[in-house]
Amino acid sequence: MTWLDVPHDSAFGVANLPYGVFRREGQTARVGVRVGDHVLDLAGALGDDVFDRPSLNAFLAQGGRRWREVRSRVQELLTDPAHRDRVEPVLYPLAGVELLLPFEVADYVDFYASEQHATNLGRMFRPGGEPLTPNWKHLPIGYHGRAGTVVVSGTPVARPSGQRKAPDDPAPTVGPSRRLDIEAEVGFVVGVESRLGQRVPVTDFAEHVFGVCLVNDWSARDxxxxxxxxxxxFLGKSFATSVSPWVVPLDALRHARVAPPPRDPEPLPYLHDAEDWGLDLRLEVRLNGHVVSRPPFASMYWTAAQMLAHLTVNGASLRTGDLYASGTVSGPERDQFGSLIELAWGGQTPIELPGGETRVFLEDGDEVTITGTAPGPDGTRIGFGEVTGRILPTP
Amino acid sequence: MTWLDVPHDSAFGVANLPYGVFRREGQTARVGVRVGDHVLDLAGALGDDVFDRPSLNAFLAQGGRRWREVRSRVQELLTDPAHRDRVEPVLYPLAGVELLLPFEVADYVDFYASEQHATNLGRMFRPGGEPLTPNWKHLPIGYHGRAGTVVVSGTPVARPSGQRKAPDDPAPTVGPSRRLDIEAEVGFVVGVESRLGQRVPVTDFAEHVFGVCLVNDWSARDxxxxxxxxxxxFLGKSFATSVSPWVVPLDALRHARVAPPPRDPEPLPYLHDAEDWGLDLRLEVRLNGHVVSRPPFASMYWTAAQMLAHLTVNGASLRTGDLYASGTVSGPERDQFGSLIELAWGGQTPIELPGGETRVFLEDGDEVTITGTAPGPDGTRIGFGEVTGRILPTP
Known part of the structure; x- marks a missing residue:
């Protein structure tokens, strides 16, 4: 229990303590920890200049022992009233600070780890054929995205232009995307680098990965x-990828760990689960304020530990700030799909919004917000905050 | 003509002056310019601490006016004997310095812009079908690669492991790649960033791109x-991408510019050539010292200016240090193919090396070196140096 005025059932109590980067007006950007509706200035509270920087990267690079030290020191500062006088002056209301991109993204990889999502897209795009490609159950399929266009929640997203050609069009045309979509995903942030040529086994996942954020992988389907x-x-994705401003440390997710779903066929040995790294994160997708989906992350076929083992099995090295995302999170029920193309089934079942409005894809001015929570101790929840963005017309 | 002892026909005379990063024993890494077989310490020669850094990025970010100022100042220092006494002490023989990765790679994109290469691969992988996909002549196909595993020439390359499954195998297995290949490419280094949401037209290519290097995009075909x-x-490429230590400024390539090949159909307006940005670079690929190919870059279907316009047509922003590569350079003749899979036609015509050895793919211990030159003024050549790497066994 903290001496701060935070309700016991807050999703941002001392069991959570996610990290971000904030700026007060006229000040430089610094690393902070969220508690309740406040942000704790870590450089101010701990007197360590690793936090007096505009990104988490220097802290992330310090590794697990240090991550745990800082977490337990912050918990002590916020629970022992003896620290109150010293800590209160460096606690700022969230309403008065600007939240920035929490880390410098090194490489960005996007996976495709939801069986339901891959099956849905396979059914829509290859009707009559096998919905999953032959490799899908043997490896977590992934690809590199554009790190330089990862933006923090709240950044407006301009509708991208580019070439599109429907099957019946005689030739491609160029213009604003007409099939602008979202993908509700979960992202994993690498802290500790690895050496080129050396794979990272599934067992070493928590030594390299610091924490978890929410991701909206905006997608121009056309x-x-x-x-x-x-x-x-390539260009269907590279115009923007939004992330939540808070990175929840793996240490806050102990109560969220669950067994992953059964796999058939048995994965190759380098992908064997060593521990349960399924995560019971519950996402919620709102379109213009209206909940359109509740994707369950626990249904993902591949875990983040398997994704990391696969990403490095060829000897590719990790750097501090690498971000890899899960791919669209879609559960088995229709109201659990993590993209509009699935929710509206490519236009066959438009999404109904209050006031009689419907959507198949995003219109200019639409705002999408993804939130998430996970189980915490004693029936509480761990909050991830939100990743939100509004669509602007093509410039 | 320089006062240095550099032959008039040197590929590294004052018409070239490529940039790199070097380190003398016991010293910190600094930016230098190659002239003949020497490197000029730019921080020492110009007294500007933008060059007293381990990467070119800070200088690249300064933009075209500054790039031209520095180039013309360096040419003056090296040609006017009045500067000799001051400059000679900061000129170091290349043999005594270590060459490092010349720039911090922000995002890395790889294109697929050689019609001959795409056709060759289409013929091998989809026999009987159309060798080019329907989009190929409408846009320069590209994808993001792993920026964190771009390494400088000379870095050994460990044979990657991973999943492979031949069509007849009942299931995939994991192990060292058996089909390890090269791709001889040309890379373009972005200096000046662009704003998110704002496309870079073909006409602005030379305002954003600083220069050109050689690239070996190592590829595990299986x-x-x-x-x-x-x-x-993904993993077939992400274990290593090698670049040459010298970045040749676009300003040194005026005599190399040629008309690109005719395009049919006419590209969409945003891809119209504004100026001729075909480049008559001649590559040479050596395998264990033996020339196996001479790929002609002038044969590329899409120019680097078109690639940049396409990369940004959706509003994706550029950052200083972005690298984009052309894709394998393959000319129409068999001895002009830029990858082993083309040269050996997938195993049908193994490459013959002196001493009766043959190769289809790379063996442990093999060394591949790609060099390149372009036309310079008065019949001289502009040298790109080399990108080289030796294959080590899987660790």
Whole structure:
């Protein structure tokens, strides 16, 4: 229990303590920890200049022992009233600070780890065929995205232009995307680098990965459909990827760990689960304030530990700030799908919004917000905050 | 003509002056310019601490006016004997310095811009079908690669492991790649960033791109073949990408500019050539010292200016240090193919090396070196140096 005025059932109590980067007016950006509706200035509270920086990266690079030290010191500062006088002056109301991109993204990889999502897309795009490609159950499929266009929640997203060509069009045209979509995903932030040529086994997941954030992988389906054979998505994705401002440490997710779903066939040995790294994160997707989906992350076929083992099995090195995302989180029920193309089934069942409005894809001015929580101790919840963005017309 | 002892026909005379990062024993890394077989310490020669850094990025960010100022000042220092006494002490023989990765790679994109290469691969992988995908002549196909595993020439490359499955195998297995290949490419280094949401037209290519290097995009064909449908190459490429230590400024390539090949159909307006940005770079690929190919860059279907316009047409922003590569350079003749899989036609015509050895793919211990030159003034050549790497066994 903290001496701060935070309700016991807050999703941002001392069992959570996610990290971000904030700026007060006229001040430089610094690392902070969220508690309740406040942010604790870590440089101010701990007197360590690793936090007096505009990104988490220097702290992330310090590794697990240090992450745990800082977490337990912050918990002590916030629970022992003896520290109150010293800590209160460096606690700022969230309403008065600006939240920035929490880390400098090194490489960004996006996976495709939801069986339901991959099956849904396979059914829509290859009707009559096998919905999953032959490799899907043998490896977590992934590809590199554009690190330089990862933006923090709240950044407006301009509708991208590009080439699109429907199957019946005689030739491609260029113009604003007409099939602008979202993908509700969960992101994993690498702290500790690895050496080139050396794989990271599934057992070492928590030594390298610091924490978890929410991701909206905005997707222009028409651009993507025309460009992606044979080398994969490019401009259909690279215009923007939004992340939540808070990175929840793995240490706050102990109560969220669950067994992953059964796999058939048995994965190759380098992908064997060593521990349960399924995570019972519950996402919620709102379109213009209206809940349109509740994707369950626990249903993901591949865990984040398996994704990391796969990403490095060829000897590719990790850097501090690497971000990898899960791919769209879609559960088995229709109201659990993590993208509009699935929710509206490519236009066959438009999404109904209050006031008689419907959507198949995003319109200019639409706002999408993804939130998430996970189980915490004693029936509480661990909050992830939100990742939100509004669509602007093509400039 | 320089006062240095550099032959008039040197590929590294004052018409070239490529930039790199070097380190003398016991010293910190600094930016230098190559002239003949020497490197000029720019911080020492110009007294500007933008060069007293371990990467070119700070200088690249300064933009075209500054790039031209520095180039012309360096040319003056090296040609006017009045500067000799001051400059000679900060000129070091290349043999005594270590060359490092010349810039911090922000995002890395790889294109697929050689019609001959795409056709060759289409013929091998989809016999009987159309060798080019329907989008190929409408847009420069590209995808993001792993920026964190871009390494400088000379870095050994460990043979990657991963999943491979031949069509007849009942299930995938994991192990060292058996089809390890090269791709001889040309890379373009972005200096000046662009704003998110704002496209960079073909006309602005030279305002954003600083210069050109050589790239070897090492490729594990067996890993790639099993993983790449539907989201593109991932582990088949991400273990290493080698670049030459010298970045040749666009300003040194005026005599290399040529008209690109005719395009049919006419590209969409945003891809119209504004100026001729075809480049008559001649590459040479050596395997264990033996020339196996001479790929002509002038044959590329898409220019680097078109690639940049396409990369940003959706509003994706550029950052200083972005690297984009052309894709394998393959000319129409068999001895002009830029990858082993083309040269050996997938195993049908093994490459013959002196001493009766043959190769289809790379063996442990093999060394691949790619060099390149372009036309300079008065019949001289502009040298790119080399990108080289030796294959080590899987650790």
């Amino acid at each position: 651009l993507q459909a025309w460009e992606y054979v044979p080398l994969g998505p | 890993l790639q073949a099993w993983e790449y449908v539907p989201l593109g190459p």
